[in-house]
Amino acid sequence: xxxxxxxxxxxxxxxxxxxxxxxxxxxxxxxxxxxxxxxxxxxxxxxxxxxxxxxxxxxxxxxxxxxxxxxxxxxxxxxxxxxxxxxxxxxxxxxxxxxxxxxxxxxxxxxxxxxxxxxxxxxxxxxxxxxxxxxxxxxxxxxxxxxxxxxxxxxxxxxxxxxxxxxxxxxxx
Numbered sequence: 001x002x003x004x005x006x007x008x009x010x011x012x013x014x015x016x017x018x019x020x021x022x023x024x025x026x027x028x029x030x031x032x033x034x035x036x037x038x039x040x041x042x043x044x045x046x047x048x049x050x051x052x053x054x055x056x057x058x059x060x061x062x063x064x065x066x067x068x069x070x071x072x073x074x075x076x077x078x079x080x081x082x083x084x085x086x087x088x089x090x091x092x093x094x095x096x097x098x099x100x101x102x103x104x105x106x107x108x109x110x111x112x113x114x115x116x117x118x119x120x121x122x123x124x125x126x127x128x129x130x131x132x133x134x135x136x137x138x139x140x141x142x143x144x145x146x147x148x149x150x151x152x153x154x155x156x157x158x159x160x161x162x163x164x165x166x167x168x169x170x171x172x173x
Contacts, residue, residue: 010049013039014060021090027097057095058107064088065111077115078160082153085146092146105143112139119164138164 016039020030032053036043050056068080085092096104116138141163145155 006049009041009045010059011063013041013046013049013056014063015039017056017060018064018088018091021094024090027094030094053098057091057098060091061088061095061107062111064091065115069115074119074160077119078157081112081115081142081160082156085142085152085156089152108143108146109139112142116142119160134164 013035017030017035020034020038024030024034030053032043032046035053035056036046039046046056050059065080065084068084069077092104092108095107099107113135117135119138138159141159142156145159146152149155
């Protein structure tokens, strides 16, 4: 029973954190104390579930991204990735600020990789190295789209539906 309560508490903390990223004027306003206040909890409760803000960031990103992806169906994953990078833009900006650009990109790659990897497999891939190149290209395109575009959802849909199939067809046979 405590496991269920623990998961609910983590979700409540995460929801308060997401709300703070949307409403804070400056990223420096967001810290463990402000998350605890927004979640109507004591700071120790936050620290019981998360080591620090970095841990909270990473857990929230992972939880939201995997929650949106659902079954792993191609269209569901495409929509989930596009929705995630649009809906959670303030959270991602905070994560980039908190983690640093290099660590943020590394973590985002780790989160997106398992979602897109199944879509790069198939007869067009002729070796493990080619598969790795395809997956890396796919992930990097998504990260770039999410970082530089005001509306990343449209660019991510384009990557899934046009760009990546073309790369697979032309370059990896």
